[in-house]
Amino acid sequence: MKKVNLDELNIGDAYCTGGSFNTNAGTYSGNWYQAHATDKNGSEYTIIWTDVDWDTEDEGNACNWESPDYILDEYGYECEEE
Numbered sequence: 808m809k810k811v812n813l814d815e816l817n818i819g820d821a822y823c824t825g826g827s828f829n830t831n832a833g834t835y836s837g838n839w840y841q842a843h844a845t846d847k848n849g850s851e852y853t854i855i856w857t858d859v860d861w862d863t864e865d866e867g868n869a870c871n872w873e874s875p876d877y878i879l880d881e882y883g884y885e886c887e888e889e
Contacts, residue, residue, distance in 0.1 A: 841855045
């Protein structure tokens with residue numbers, strides 16, 4: 808599994824979306840936040856947060872933004888955080 812250092816990624820603004828995507832453990836279906844990211848070499852990633860507090864009124868507290876649940880590379884393969 809490819810390792811990615813979040814501190815070295817240029818991560819865009821997160822937005823709410825839903826549907827399904829594949830993970831190493833199976834398929835995740837539901838709603839989540841995601842953001843587009845790139846590294847210094849131009850490789851693209853999708854950063855995903857699924858552990859979301861949908862009842863909060865402050866989006867800044869909706870999830871642990873420092874610890875995403877999934878990082879997918881540009882081909883949809885799951886990466887591991889360094």
